[in-house]
């Protein structure tokens with residue numbers, strides 16, 4: 001027989017059904033309604049506006065992960081700065097990697113407006129608690145990989161990030177406008193570097209094809225799990241943070257990339273890739289989600305190396321942060337003295 005034992009205290013901890021949330025006061029209800037109305041009206045939420053805790057938390061998660069992706073994303077390409085094939089390519093690559101450092105900084109600043117410190121976000125990255133894009137856990141084996149990262153990885157990033165320029169949170173949306181302009185240049189420089197290689201020797205063409213074969217599927221997975229297995233999508237869409245779903249963005253990327261691959265003269269490594277007249281889109285084969293989750297959960301080919309590199313850079317940069325703080329303190333004291 002069901003008895004009250006279901007809600008009898010177990011030791012000190014009371015068990016049983018959770019208490020219903022306390023009803024909202026009139027003021028609380030009014031500010032929640034105002035927030036909902038602004039979102040429904042496609043307005044922007046700014047840092048000093050009231051927002052539900054869950055909205056704030058979702059934004060901190062997404063923006064900080066995005067910032068970490070930019071900073072970790074500097075590593076696979078940075079590896080090639082000293083081995084770029086010409087001065088021109090070296091200058092372009094240095095500028096690109098520097099842009100990515102800049103994107104990370106705008107994004108950390110945007111996340112800080114939500115009340116989370118940069119130190120907290122970095123501690124989450126360094127301890128392995130925070131995610132960053134799966135794509136940066138794969139190695140860059142030769143120069144063609146650098147071109148393919150520009151063409152496909154930045155191409156996928158732009159497809160995902162253009163809708164974020166219309167994100168409901170003002171500081172994130174504004175940061176994304178500049179990020180997208182720079183990403184667009186990154187994508188073009190990668191494509192142009194590959195066009196040059198494809199006009200070169202048979203060996204160079206084979207390098208490009210090999211790099212495309214290794215990166216294609218990982219770029220499709222970058223858009224995140226399928227919509228029916230994407231736990232954050234419903235709220236992200238409801239709140240105007242995400243505007244287009246993971247699967248829709250993936251499809252847009254495939255549709256845009258197939259003609260580019262034709263012009264380049266490479267084959268995308270998917271026997272199931274074909275135009276579907278009825279859908280008006282390209283069909284594509286199955287993505288290996290087990291591999292994706294293994295990588296996201298820390299077991300990809302380069303996860304440990306990437307994290308160790310970031311932690312080492314953080315530790316070795318401690319003296320710079322200390323010196324900058326000491327300098328700022330000295331200046332503040334000097335100002336106080338002058339004002340006295």
Ligand code: BYC
Pocket residue numbers: 061062065066067069070073074100131132133134135153154157160221222223224225229230231232233236242246296
């Ligand atoms: N890698 O419910 P879901 C770039 C996680 S490009 C790792 O669909 P959401 C760059 C997801 O975080 C890359 N983890 O989540 C390019 C969630 O886990 P948590 C950076 C991934 O948030 C070139 C779980 O899977 N771009 O920066 O609705 C050079 C379930 O997913 C990935 C951004 O970050 C992945 N690929 O959608 C340099 C764009 N995909 O958090 C740099 C902003 C999913 O619940 N972010 N997960 O533990 C977004 O648009 C969205 O967060 C995502 C995921 C589309 C990535």
